[in-house]
Amino acid sequence: MGNKIKIQIKDLWFYYKAGPILENIHVGIPENTITSITGPSGQGKSSFLMTLNRIWQNIDGASVKGEVKINFGNGFKDINYPNYPLPQLRKKVGMVFQVPNPLPTSIYKNIAFPLKLIGEKNRKKIFPKIEYALKKAFLWEEVKDRLKEDANVLSVGQQQRLCIARALVLEPQILMLDEPTSSLDETSLEMIEQLLLKLKKKCTIILVSHYMDQIKRIADKKLVLSNRQLKQQEEEDPLKKKIDTPL
Amino acid sequence: MEKSFQDRLLVMFSWGCALLLFTGLMVIVGFLVVKGYRTINLALIFGDTRPLDAFLLRQQVFGGLFPAIIGTISLILLSIGFALPMGLASGLYLAEYAQPRLKLFFSLMVDILAGIPSIVVGLFGFSITIFLHHSFSNRIFPCLLISALSLAFLVLPYIIKTTQNAIESLPLQVRLTAPSLGATQLENIIFVLLPSALSDIVSGIVLAIGRCAEDTAVIMLTGVVATAGIPKSVFSNFEALPFYIYYIASEYSDQSELMKGYGAAIILLVICSGLFALAHWVKLQIDPKTQFSY
Amino acid sequence: MGQLMRHKENIARIIFSSAAISSAVLTLSVLGFMILLSLPIMKTGMLWKILTDPWAPDHGKFGIPAMIVGTFYIASFSLLISFPISLGCSFFIQIIRPDSPGRFLKKLVQLMTAIPTVIYGFIGIFLLVPIVREMFSYGSGMSILSASLMLGILISPTMVLFFCQSFARVPKRFLNAVDALGGTSFQKLFCVILPHAWPGVLTGLVLAFGRAMGDTMIALMISGNSVILPSSILDSARTLTAHIAMIIAADFDSIEFKTIFICGGVLYMMTSCGILLARVSDRKQH
Numbered sequence: 161m162g163n164k165i166k167i168q169i170k171d172l173w174f175y176y177k178a179g180p181i182l183e184n185i186h187v188g189i190p191e192n193t194i195t196s197i198t199g200p201s202g203q204g205k206s207s208f209l210m211t212l213n214r215i216w217q218n219i220d221g222a223s224v225k226g227e228v229k230i231n232f233g234n235g236f237k238d239i240n241y242p243n244y245p246l247p248q249l250r251k252k253v254g255m256v257f258q259v260p261n262p263l264p265t266s267i268y269k270n271i272a273f274p275l276k277l278i279g280e281k282n283r284k285k286i287f288p289k290i291e292y293a294l295k296k297a298f299l300w301e302e303v304k305d306r307l308k309e310d311a312n313v314l315s316v317g318q319q320q321r322l323c324i325a326r327a328l329v330l331e332p333q334i335l336m337l338d339e340p341t342s343s344l345d346e347t348s349l350e351m352i353e354q355l356l357l358k359l360k361k362k363c364t365i366i367l368v369s370h371y372m373d374q375i376k377r378i379a380d381k382k383l384v385l386s387n388r389q390l391k392q393q394e395e396e397d398p399l400k401k402k403i404d405t406p407l
Numbered sequence: 408m409e410k411s412f413q414d415r416l417l418v419m420f421s422w423g424c425a426l427l428l429f430t431g432l433m434v435i436v437g438f439l440v441v442k443g444y445r446t447i448n449l450a451l452i453f454g455d456t457r458p459l460d461a462f463l464l465r466q467q468v469f470g471g472l473f474p475a476i477i478g479t480i481s482l483i484l485l486s487i488g489f490a491l492p493m494g495l496a497s498g499l500y501l502a503e504y505a506q507p508r509l510k511l512f513f514s515l516m517v518d519i520l521a522g523i524p525s526i527v528v529g530l531f532g533f534s535i536t537i538f539l540h541h542s543f544s545n546r547i548f549p550c551l552l553i554s555a556l557s558l559a560f561l562v563l564p565y566i567i568k569t570t571q572n573a574i575e576s577l578p579l580q581v582r583l584t585a586p587s588l589g590a591t592q593l594e595n596i597i598f599v600l601l602p603s604a605l606s607d608i609v610s611g612i613v614l615a616i617g618r619c620a621e622d623t624a625v626i627m628l629t630g631v632v633a634t635a636g637i638p639k640s641v642f643s644n645f646e647a648l649p650f651y652i653y654y655i656a657s658e659y660s661d662q663s664e665l666m667k668g669y670g671a672a673i674i675l676l677v678i679c680s681g682l683f684a685l686a687h688w689v690k691l692q693i694d695p696k697t698q699f700s701y
Numbered sequence: 702m703g704q705l706m707r708h709k710e711n712i713a714r715i716i717f718s719s720a721a722i723s724s725a726v727l728t729l730s731v732l733g734f735m736i737l738l739s740l741p742i743m744k745t746g747m748l749w750k751i752l753t754d755p756w757a758p759d760h761g762k763f764g765i766p767a768m769i770v771g772t773f774y775i776a777s778f779s780l781l782i783s784f785p786i787s788l789g790c791s792f793f794i795q796i797i798r799p800d801s802p803g804r805f806l807k808k809l810v811q812l813m814t815a816i817p818t819v820i821y822g823f824i825g826i827f828l829l830v831p832i833v834r835e836m837f838s839y840g841s842g843m844s845i846l847s848a849s850l851m852l853g854i855l856i857s858p859t860m861v862l863f864f865c866q867s868f869a870r871v872p873k874r875f876l877n878a879v880d881a882l883g884g885t886s887f888q889k890l891f892c893v894i895l896p897h898a899w900p901g902v903l904t905g906l907v908l909a910f911g912r913a914m915g916d917t918m919i920a921l922m923i924s925g926n927s928v929i930l931p932s933s934i935l936d937s938a939r940t941l942t943a944h945i946a947m948i949i950a951a952d953f954d955s956i957e958f959k960t961i962f963i964c965g966g967v968l969y970m971m972t973s974c975g976i977l978l979a980r981v982s983d984r985k986q987h
Contacts, residue, residue: 215587219579220507247706251589261580264603273598274588326588413887421797424789425806428861431854432813435824442827496720504717515980516725522908522972523731524915526942530965533949534734560727567724591706593713621817624917624942628949649819656823656922672823676816683815 163190166334166364167212168236172226174207174216181207183388185226189381194356194365196379198372198393199386205368206258208385209336212366213253214239214246232333251278254332258339258368260319262311267303270311270322274330289329296359297325298351316343324352328359335359336366341374353378439676443669451670452476467636472671474636478551478645479678481638482626483619485555490563491612497563498570499596514571521564529628532557536629549630552641557625562615569611573604606690613686617679623649633658648675735966742959751963756928758957765964767930771845771938772971774931775920776913778849783857784906790857791864796886796894807865813858822922825851830923839935843925846934851919856909863908867901868894903982911975915968917942941968 167189174182181204189195197205210216211224229236232252239249251274263270271290280286290307294300299321303314311322320343327335337356341349356365357378369375375382382393453461454471461468468474501513532553539547581603585595601608631650638645648671655668742748747763754764790810794803825847834842871894879889895902917940925937926947939947941964951958 213587215583218583218586246586247589247591247594249589250587255587257580257583257587259580261584263584263599273585276598277588277590277594330589411885414885417792417887417890418797421789421793424786425793425802427786428790428854428857429806429809432809435816435821435828435854438824438828439820493720493723496717497724500717500721504714505721513721513725515976516728518976518980519973520724520728520731522911522915522976523728524917524942524968524972526915526917526945527731527735527965527968530945530949530961531731531734534738534962537738560731563724563727591710593710596713617815621815621819623817623819624946627946649817652819652823653918653922656826668823672820676820679815679817680812683812 166191168229170227175223177221185390187390191364193380194360194378195381196375197368197383199384205385206338213250251330252332253334254327256323256327256337256340260323262319266308267311268307271326293325293329297321317348334364338368443673446666446670475646475648475651477637478647486558486619489559494563494566498567501571502574517564517567525624528561529625532629550642551638551645554626554629557629558619562618565615573607574600610686610690617682732969735962738962763960767928768939768941768944772940774845775848779852779913782853787857787860790861794865795868810858810861818918821851821855822918825923843923844935845938848920848924856912860905860909863905867898871897900982904979907975907979911972921946
């Protein structure tokens with residue numbers, strides 16, 4: 161690829177109550193690419209994502225050791241330093257959870273929430289950003305007439321797109337998605353993949369996914385998390401494939 | 408065969424206990440209502456004074472429950488006013504800020520506070536009065552303010568525990584959403600956690616109100632009296648419904664006074680059950696909107 | 702923006718932690734005041750006498766053991782009455798008929814927790830005491846028995862709800878396993894639920910006992926308040942709580958008044974030990 165490294169991780173350990181979930185992780189995530197993470201269920205893929213925005217701190221019993229250095233344009237800084245400003249970090253590193261988590265309020269207010277957090281009060285500036293984010297997430301057409309409705313009346317697939325739009329509204333430099341298309345139908349799935357491909361020009365994307373063909377379609381760098389280790393996915397040897405093909 | 412005999416025994420026993428409790432309750436409430444329903448009228452509350460005059464404080468009410476009802480209401484307002492901010496803040500601290508070891512210690516303190524018998528809380532209020540009397544101004548006596556403060560101490564642990572539980576039982580996803588979008592801890596509390604936990608917190612407050620309305624032991628030691636009329640200020644003596652009931656039970660001089668006691672008991676029962684039903688209703692009202700459905 | 706935000710966060714943290722610290726200070730102050738105001742008496746070395754003498758102020762005797770015994774008797778009897786009934790009710794609600802009848806009973810029990818104790822005392826005087834007096838033709842009817850009966854009804858709802866909660870915490874898969882093997886309700890209860898939930902039952906018992914020890918109005922109104930050590934259930938007795946309520950009217954400078962704080966201290970200790978015990982047994986269920 162030749163891209164610069166955006167995130168450099170060294171000696172990373174993740175502990176949760178019973179014991180280590182991630183052991184001695186070393187990896188570099190390249191800038192403006194889609195990096196995928198696959199692996200067996202429940203083995204720590206979501207936990208890995210949490211180390212990149214330090215949201216593990218809000219979970220009882222979780223602790224982390226090691227270096228997570230991110231370059232936001234001013235050089236590499238380790239986000240695990242105790243005084244690292246977390247609210248700022250999380251505005252630059254967006255996260256879309258596995259299960260949609262709309263806030264108990266209207267669609268409009270859901271998307272406007274991050275803008276509220278940065279102190280944006282001007283309605284004239286807020287509304288275009290909301291429209292833009294919803295269009296990018298391919299949700300605008302479906303909700304443009306009912307922005308004041310409670311977000312909970314949306315279907316699961318729509319809620320997931322809502323959460324994606326919400327994560328995009330502040331234009332984060334890094335976007336992490338935890339199985340974002342598992343609640344989506346075919347069409348939405350394709351649309352989201354298109355979105356990610358477009359997005360990667362300005363954004364470093366990390367994608368946890370179970371769909372191997374999805375990974376093949378859009379991922380630039382493929383990682384596998386198993387046995388508490390994060391490694392490059394083994395590339396299929398094209399010669400092996402030729403020999404395997406039936407005569 | 409033997410298994411089904413054991414089972415039948417269990418079923419009979421359970422039904423027996425359920426019926427026993429049910430009957431006990433019916434007997435108690437029934438007895439009260441049957442004996443006292445005849446006295447439920449305006450005269451019970453306002454005596455000989457016209458209700459409007461009583462409300463506008465133009466005329467004193469003698470021989471009616473009005474002053475006691477006002478006393479109880481004033482108590483509730485004052486004590487919840489003291490206990491609510493402190494209870495909310497403490498509960499928030501325990502749910503969101505406290506480290507595990509500190510949390511253990513603080514919640515033990517809250518549990519112990521909750522377990523202190525109400526008469527001891529009243530005694531504590533009384534002791535504070537003694538202290539203030541001797542150190543500050545010897546015009547300080549047991550009064551509405553002291554009673555309200557002591558009641559606040561009594562219900563404080565309820566509010567703390569309710570707030571703490573309400574927030575801690577929010578699903579993890581709800582607690583993580585705002586922080587993952589860049590909210591600070593305070594922003595998370597104000598914009599997401601408190602609104603989501605509101606129904607539980609409010610119903611906890613309503614239950615605390617019920618506790619203030621019914622308590623007798625605390626106010627007995629801190630300023631309630633049998634006849635005081637409407638309290639002129641927070642430093643004066645006052646009347647209260649539960650104390651009235653106790654007083655009548657031990658010092659009634661004739662049948663009509665006793666009947667007033669029954670009437671007061673019915674009114675207090677209605678108030679407390681009403682508050683309880685309100686707490687339930689509140690929970691149902693706010694809940695549907697904060698459902699997180701997947 | 703960053704500085705201001707951090708300031709607000711810090712101020713908020715300080716406010717919240719101060720509130721929590723104040724609550725803890727409050728808990729300890731209650732004990733502190735009791736001890737502080739008991740000091741004059743303790744200094745005269747009367748503490749031992751207070752814990753052993755009978756109560757006869759006119760003869761210079763200010764002992765409180767009769768009241769401690771009274772508290773224990775009444776609380777224990779009320780528990781004796783209430784425990785089986787509460788257990789049976791929670792079986793009913795959770796296992797035997799968890800459908801409409803159980804739900805109805807649960808709602809009723811929840812409603813019962815709102816009934817003021819002074820009302821139980823009131824009913825006790827005018828309904829229960831005459832019955833006890835007639836039935837046993839002994840004394841005035843104001844006795845340990847009457848007080849325990851009413852107190853038993855008072856503490857039952859909390860116990861029932863607590864037990865129900867403990868039973869509900871048993872993992873469904875255990876119950877499903879019993880059903881799948883064709884087990885009866887009895888077996889489900891004794892082989893699966895109770896073994897798992899007994900710490901919760903114990904906690905509920907301890908908490909109810911604390912509640913029973915701490916109640917004032919029922920004891921004050923219907924236990925008779927005699928200062929002689931009771932010899933039977935039909936005898937009158939006095940609890941520490943009622944004792945405090947009665948002594949508060951005494952002369953401020955008298956010794957009998959000053960013993961009130963020792964009573965307060967003793968009650969505080971008793972209930973706090975109960976809380977600690979309950980904590981320990983609660984840990985076991987987790």
